[in-house]
Amino acid sequence: MTERPEVASCSAVDPDGVPRAPETLLVQRYDRPAPRYTSYPPVPCWGPVGPHAHAEALDGLTREPAPLGLYVHLPFCGERCWYCGCNVVIAPDRTVADDTIDAIEEEARVVSARLAPRPVASLHLGGGTPNFLAGPQLRRLFAALRGAFEFTAQTRVDVELDPRTLEPETIEVLASLGARRVSFGVQDLDPAVGAAIGRVMDGERVSECIRAARRAGIQGVNLDLMYGLPRQTPESVRRTLRTLLRERPDRFAVYGYAHVPDMRPQQRRLEPHGLPGAAARAELFHVVKETLVDAGYLPVGLDHFVVPSDDMARAVATRTLHRTFQGYTTHAATDLLGLGPSAISRLTLASGDRAGGVAYMQNAPADKVYRRHLAGGRLATERGFVAAPSDVARGCLIEDIMCHMAARVPEGWSGFEGEREALRPFEEDGLVMIEADRLEVTETGRFFVRQVARTFDRHTRPLVDRPEAAA
Ligand code: SF4
Structure with a gap:
């Protein structure tokens, strides 16, 4: 049996006599790499899958007019931030994106030809930097999507934006195309942190972008922040938050930095600046949480904070919050179609011998390979997984834990005896409360x-100490 580090060896106060956050005291015991559970099984457990399996899964979808979600991955950026973990193409100018837009248009045509008519509940543009595209390119992309799929007045359009390069007319174009929520990638405003991660962000610039979005009629504003970066201190993080709070964004998404230099070699450029250890990361997150909760924001799931009037707060209250590859979402789409290089589809199989299962299908991440497949009129699928109904049920339980910090289990934990046992230390340390048919995660x-x-994850357990399992 592996010996666990003793929590009692941690001091409850730091060397300056300031009380430490409860999370800081427990990280030695519990902070291990684990999937973010945007799917179950998580991406590292998937294997090679080709276009034929993807086409078969599309043919097995419901013939009902059930809502559909669309995700479009636009991988282009003008330069690479050193901390970046995304699938990106560094492009010298915007014309580079033209061929990929053609390929996305073809993919939309090939995919939609296999579907029954269904309304699009949501469209999310992610990247990369969607505002790398010029106005005419965005219009062409939307025209292609509207030509292939059934958009309605209720279709919700969300877009990720980089405030450093956002042009005023781009926000106007996006608003005219139906964007109602934008997500600005801020990460941190401290100049020393910005210099260490290759992304210097100006607070006044972010404020201007938020105001421009609201003037254009885009009411939902999310800011992405990151903790665990070199040179971040509790005080620098508080300063960043105080500046951003002046504009009262609707949501903050606060992600922990994942250092995986074997997969993303440019991340090595952060190392000379020193990366905070697990306890320091926990302390930084605690500062974020304390500051935002004091400012009236509600914690949602693992890493979101929202104003009480936000859709996401309502989704928590009505237990309609979901977790997808885009993170937490209020959109309840039966199937999610991913278009573009590296994009992932989640397809609920309604017919055929795998009915009741879910197929995950991921496109080739390399832009050139993706375009080559589509130029030949085929889907660009490279990896995936077809989850059996038993995995789907387990995935729902895991999604409940990730979204609502609680889940129902069979009475007496029947069939989950191993999980009950694995949760005993969590219970002893006050991280969960366990009842006869229910589990609840505490605030700590x-x-x-x-x-x-992870204790409910049958696929990942042997993989959890591999860095890619943190994806
Ligand atoms: S802008 Fe975003 S996607 Fe592009 S390199 Fe920077 S972090 Fe990565």
């Missing part, structure tokens, strides 16, 4: 919710 346990969810 929220920081460790991925580890709680």
Whole structure:
């Protein structure tokens, strides 16, 4: 049996006599790499899958007019931020994107030809930097999507934006195309942190972008922040938050930096600046949480904070919050179609011998390979997984834990005896409360919710100490 580090060896106060956050005291025991559970099984467990399996899964979807979600991955950026973990293409100018837009248009045509008519509930543009595209390119992309799929007045359009390069007319174009929520990638405003991660962000610039979005009629504003970066201190993080709070954004998404230099070699450029250890990361997150909760924001799931009037707060209250490859979402689409290089589809199989299962299908991540497949009129699928109904049920339980910090289990934990046993230390440390048919994650346990969810994961357990398992 592996010996666990003793929590009692941690001091409850730091060397300056300031009380430490409860999360900081427990990280030695629980902070291990774990999936973010945007799917179950998580991406590292998937294997090679080709276009034929993808086409078969599309043919097995419901013939009902059930809502559909669309995700379009636009991988282009003008330059690479050193901390970046995304699939990006560094492009010298915008014309580089033209061929990929052609390929996305072809993919939309090939995919939609296999579907029954269904309304699009949501469209999310991610990247990369969607505002790398010029106005005419965005219009062409939307025209292609509207030509292939059934958009309605209720279709919700969300777009990720980089405030450093956002042009005023781009926000106007996006608003005219139906964008109602934007997500600005801020990460941190401290100049020393910005210099260490290759992304210097100006607070006044972010404020201007938020105001421009609201003037254009885009009411939902999310800011993406990151903790665990070199040179971040509790005080620098508080300063960043105080500046951003002046504009009262609707949501903050606060992600932990994942250092995986074997997969993303440019991340090595952060190392000379020193990366905070697990306890320091927990302390930084605690500062974020304390500051935002004091400012009236509600914690949602693992890493979101929202104003009480936000859709996401309502989704928590009505237990309609979901978790997809875009993170937490209020959109309840039966199937999610991913278009573009590296994009992932989640397809609920309604017919055929795999009915009741879910197929995950991921496109080739390399832009050139993706375009080559589509130029030949075929889907660009490279990896995936077809989850059996038993996996789907387990995935729902894990999604409940990740979204609602609680889940129902069969009475007496029947069939989950191993999981019950694995959760005993979490219970003893006050991270979960366990009843005869229910599990609840406590407020202290929220920081460790991925580890709680992992106890129900049949696929990942042997992989959790591999860095890619953190994806
Ligand atoms: S802008 Fe975003 S996607 Fe592009 S390199 Fe920077 S972090 Fe990565």
